[in-house]
Amino acid sequence: MKAAVLRAFNQPLEWQEVTTPSPEPDEALVKVMACGIDGTDLKLLDGFGYTPELPFVMGHEVAGVVTEAGYRVTGFEEGDRVIVYNFTTCGACFACLSNREQICVNMGGVLGAKDRSGGYAEYVAVPARQLVRLPDQVSWPDGAVCCDAGMTAFHAMERARLRLGETVLIVGVGGVGSMAVQLAKAAGARVLAVELSQSKREWARQIGADALLDPGDVALPDAVRDLTRGIGVDCVIDIVGQTGTMAAGIDSLRHGGRMVIVGYTPDHYPVEGKYLAQNELEILGTRAGRKQDLIQVAGLMASGKIRSIVTQTFPMENANEALAVLRSGENLGRIVLLTPAGRRSLDTAA
Numbered sequence: 001m002k003a004a005v006l007r008a009f010n011q012p013l014e015w016q017e018v019t020t021p022s023p024e025p026d027e028a029l030v031k032v033m034a035c036g037i038d039g040t041d042l043k044l045l046d047g048f049g050y051t052p053e054l055p056f057v058m059g060h061e062v063a064g065v066v067t068e069a070g071y072r073v074t075g076f077e078e079g080d081r082v083i084v085y086n087f088t089t090c091g092a093c094f095a096c097l098s099n100r101e102q103i104c105v106n107m108g109g110v111l112g113a114k115d116r117s118g119g120y121a122e123y124v125a126v127p128a129r130q131l132v133r134l135p136d137q138v139s140w141p142d143g144a145v146c147c148d149a150g151m152t153a154f155h156a157m158e159r160a161r162l163r164l165g166e167t168v169l170i171v172g173v174g175g176v177g178s179m180a181v182q183l184a185k186a187a188g189a190r191v192l193a194v195e196l197s198q199s200k201r202e203w204a205r206q207i208g209a210d211a212l213l214d215p216g217d218v219a220l221p222d223a224v225r226d227l228t229r230g231i232g233v234d235c236v237i238d239i240v241g242q243t244g245t246m247a248a249g250i251d252s253l254r255h256g257g258r259m260v261i262v263g264y265t266p267d268h269y270p271v272e273g274k275y276l277a278q279n280e281l282e283i284l285g286t287r288a289g290r291k292q293d294l295i296q297v298a299g300l301m302a303s304g305k306i307r308s309i310v311t312q313t314f315p316m317e318n319a320n321e322a323l324a325v326l327r328s329g330e331n332l333g334r335i336v337l338l339t340p341a342g343r344r345s346l347d348t349a350a
């Protein structure tokens with residue numbers, strides 16, 4: 001098979017022939033149709049964050065078709081349309097046993113990021129228990145981006161405990177933010193979206209945001225209070241995680257509000273204990289999502305309640321070009337790579 005291989009950090013990927021993986025008895029071989037790309041891939045490429053042993057194949061937003069199943073696999077067979085849950089978890093620790101497997105204390109591999117070869121390839125072998133059925137109504141690119149952008153946003157909403165009629169401030173409208181805006185609207189919330197980029201603010205409006213804020217232009221907490229009769233928002237979803245966004249987010253909360261940290265950088269933010277205590281604020285972390293979150297978001301995509309966030313596709317052979325566009329920060333929503341098989345399948349469908 002062919003794959004876009006990371007041979008050296010800070011160097012372009014190389015589209016080349018590699019050995020097609022053979023599935024273990026409990027694994028399935030998936031013919032990749034589409035694979036999303038995101039900031040995690042840029043960090044991998046730069047040698048920050050996860051630093052896998054090289055050569056390595058990235059790609060953690062995979063949609064495809066099962067072409068082979070190991071003899072211990074039940075429930076999936078050749079021809080099934082699937083998407084892949086990224087985490088190989090232990091299934092036995094307190095986190096796994098309390099349905100929070102994304103914070104498993106014995107985390108094994110992470111598809112396309114740590115110890116498990118990913119979806120920038122024509123085929124990928126994955127443990128069958130990480131497979132999720134992709135509803136027929138969902139296209140390959142839309143299915144792929146459910147695996148991280150969709151699942152992460154869905155889980156953040158779960159952590160946020162967002163309720164009908166609440167107002168939420170969403171900071172950062174990239175891939176995860178594009179899903180978060182739509183999910184918050186679907187949950188019946190009023191959405192205020194914060195973006196530095198004019199084109200992303202316009203995009204946020206198109207996908208349903210009720211008000212747009214430019215942090216370069218306004219003092220955020222004041223602007224938020226102007227839009228909320230002086231009260232502040234019920235909830236902030238911070239997908240950026242810089243000192244400035246955390247500070248502005250906490251200052252924008254109403255009494256009793258919840259701050260949900262999705263994105264992060266090496267930045268710190270000192271919080272005064274008295275301010276948290278006296279205002280009964282909650283600060284919540286959220287990491288990716290559970291397999292159940294992935295199933296739910298794929299179902300929402302199938303129902304038409306959320307629209308596609310895929311604005312650009314590239315042939316997987318041109319992964320370097322796609323990553324350069326991503327790095328420019330100018331793309332809207334998500335960029336997806338299509339394998340030759342994925343392109344043929346979409347052409348046939350169209």
Ligand SMILES: [Zn+2]
Pocket residue numbers: 089090091092093094095096097101104105106107
């Ligand atoms: Zn575990």
